[in-house]
Amino acid sequence: MQQKFRSFGNFSTSSRQGGYQIPQGRVVARISGEPLSQEKILEGLDIDVSQEYLFLQVYEMTQDLTRLTSEIKKLKKLISEASKKIITKNIFINNLRNSEYKLLSPLSIVLESEGGCISANCYDINQYGVGDNEEEAINNLCEIIIEYFECLIEDQDKLGVLPTKHWIYLKEVISKRQ
Numbered sequence: 001m002q003q004k005f006r007s008f009g010n011f012s013t014s015s016r017q018g019g020y021q022i023p024q025g026r027v028v029a030r031i032s033g034e035p036l037s038q039e040k041i042l043e044g045l046d047i048d049v050s051q052e053y054l055f056l057q058v059y060e061m062t063q064d065l066t067r068l069t070s071e072i073k074k075l076k077k078l079i080s081e082a083s084k085k086i087i088t089k090n091i092f093i094n095n096l097r098n099s100e101y102k103l104l105s106p107l108s109i110v111l112e113s114e115g116g117c118i119s120a121n122c123y124d125i126n127q128y129g130v131g132d133n134e135e136e137a138i139n140n141l142c143e144i145i146i147e148y149f150e151c152l153i154e155d156q157d158k159l160g161v162l163p164t165k166h167w168i169y170l171k172e173v174i175s176k177r178q
Contacts, residue, residue, distance in 0.1 A: 087113040096142045105173050125166045149174055
């Protein structure tokens with residue numbers, strides 16, 4: 001026969017071996033603005049040991065959920081603050097700042113500034129350059145584009161799907177100077 005308990009206190013001091021004890025006074029609910037502790041919730045209820053154990057598990061999960069909800073709110077706030085610090089600007093470049101190669105049409109570049117570092121991104125080919133200012137970032141990107149273009153030329157017979165798409169695009173916008 002399962003033992004019945006009328007309150008939390010009876011449960012934690014019961015003669016049943018291996019009894020569970022829940023920290024007293026922790027708030028788990030509010031009804032009409034009045035905080036309810038575990039003890040108040042269980043007070044006056046006739047529940048058996050297995051029900052009490054289930055209550056303990058639900059209570060612990062509720063506490064975990066409350067903590068996780070709080071952490072999610074903090075993370076959302078941090079993400080929001082961080083996204084405000086990133087400044088973006090779209091530009092087009094008309095040359096690669098190189099004596100061997102020229103652009104046949106402008107390349108779309110996205111400049112992003114965060115924490116004093118500037119990145120120049122060419123999302124059409126998934127390449128980027130970085131620098132302390134916009135000019136350095138763009139120059140770095142141009143060097144990387146040329147290196148990437150030369151690698152694609154060398155390996156054009158062995159390219160995967162994405163590099164093949166980049167190769168098709170770049171050979172339309174870059175040519176060797178005569």
